[in-house]
Amino acid sequence: MGAGRIIPTEPTKARLASGEVVNRRTFFSRASMFGAGLLGTTKTPAGFWITAGDTISTSNSKMEEKPVAFTVPPLTYPFDALEPYIDAKTMEIHHDKHHGAYVTNLNKALEGHADLQSKSIDDILKGLDSVPENIRSAVRNNGGGHWNHSLFWTLMKKGGGGEPKGDLGSAINSTFGSFSAFQEKFSAAGVGRFGSGWAWLIVKDGKLVIDSTPNQDTPYMLGGKAVLGLDVWEHAYYLKYQNVRPEYIKQWWNVVDWDKAAELYAAAKK
Numbered sequence: 001m002g003a004g005r006i007i008p009t010e011p012t013k014a015r016l017a018s019g020e021v022v023n024r025r026t027f028f029s030r031a032s033m034f035g036a037g038l039l040g041t042t043k044t045p046a047g048f049w050i051t052a053g054d055t056i057s058t059s060n061s062k063m064e065e066k067p068v069a070f071t072v073p074p075l076t077y078p079f080d081a082l083e084p085y086i087d088a089k090t091m092e093i094h095h096d097k098h099h100g101a102y103v104t105n106l107n108k109a110l111e112g113h114a115d116l117q118s119k120s121i122d123d124i125l126k127g128l129d130s131v132p133e134n135i136r137s138a139v140r141n142n143g144g145g146h147w148n149h150s151l152f153w154t155l156m157k158k159g160g161g162g163e164p165k166g167d168l169g170s171a172i173n174s175t176f177g178s179f180s181a182f183q184e185k186f187s188a189a190g191v192g193r194f195g196s197g198w199a200w201l202i203v204k205d206g207k208l209v210i211d212s213t214p215n216q217d218t219p220y221m222l223g224g225k226a227v228l229g230l231d232v233w234e235h236a237y238y239l240k241y242q243n244v245r246p247e248y249i250k251q252w253w254n255v256v257d258w259d260k261a262a263e264l265y266a267a268a269k270k
């Protein structure tokens with residue numbers, strides 16, 4: 001799976017500088033103590049980020065083998081990187097609290113389901129029908145929230161915006177007529193999504209399609225692969241834009257990372 005593999009999903013363990021190995025659940029509980037301290041981190045071979053100077057100690061050096069838990073991937077930019085279009089406070093609460101809650105609740109729902117815990121979030125969501133009925137809604141909502149947000153953070157950057165180039169730029173022009181026509185249609189999908197949800201540009205049956213999903217439903221439920229996604233839940237914009245979702249969407253174009261979208265497009269076309 002190309003486009004969707006955005007999360008360290010394998011049952012990996014993090015090896016700290018000290019050589020100590022911790023599982024994802026332990027690492028997450030430790031890492032969450034650092035809150036905003038996602039900067040000044042180093043990436044471990046397993047794909048985890050360890051805060052510089054972090055001294056993790058455990059009471060016993062031999063970790064018990066347990067199913068691993070999902071974690072919130074750290075932002076690769078500071079909370080204020082997207083100012084003035086998306087404010088630092090919104091980014092902090094959105095990433096740490098909202099995304100954090102989806103992950104916490106996903107892990108809670110999966111407790112006692114070792115078969116699901118060992119799967120990637122992509123595979124869990126693609127096989128939602130085979131998830132036991134008593135946890136299916138929780139997995140759909142919280143697993144979807146985890147997947148959607150993990151992607152969303154990577155689709156924005158400081159100094160983003162402009163227009164896509166290359167294959168994606170050409171495909172947008174040929175599909176929608178022009179970049180501005182595309183922008184208009186995508187924005188309308190976000191504005192028009194009643195309640196909470198997401199606007200999407202996806203590849204479906206080899207073609208670019210604009211659509212939206214309610215709640216935390218993912219592009220998998222549209223039968224497509226994501227190229228661009230926009231969170232239009234109020235929590236994504238209320239502090240700065242209050243109820244004015246169209247203004248949030250208008251300003252959001254200034255932070256879109258078109259290089260990332262192009263990468264997803266290329267993977268989705270394969």
Ligand code: MN3
Pocket residue numbers: 094098149231233235236
């Ligand atoms: Mn959100």
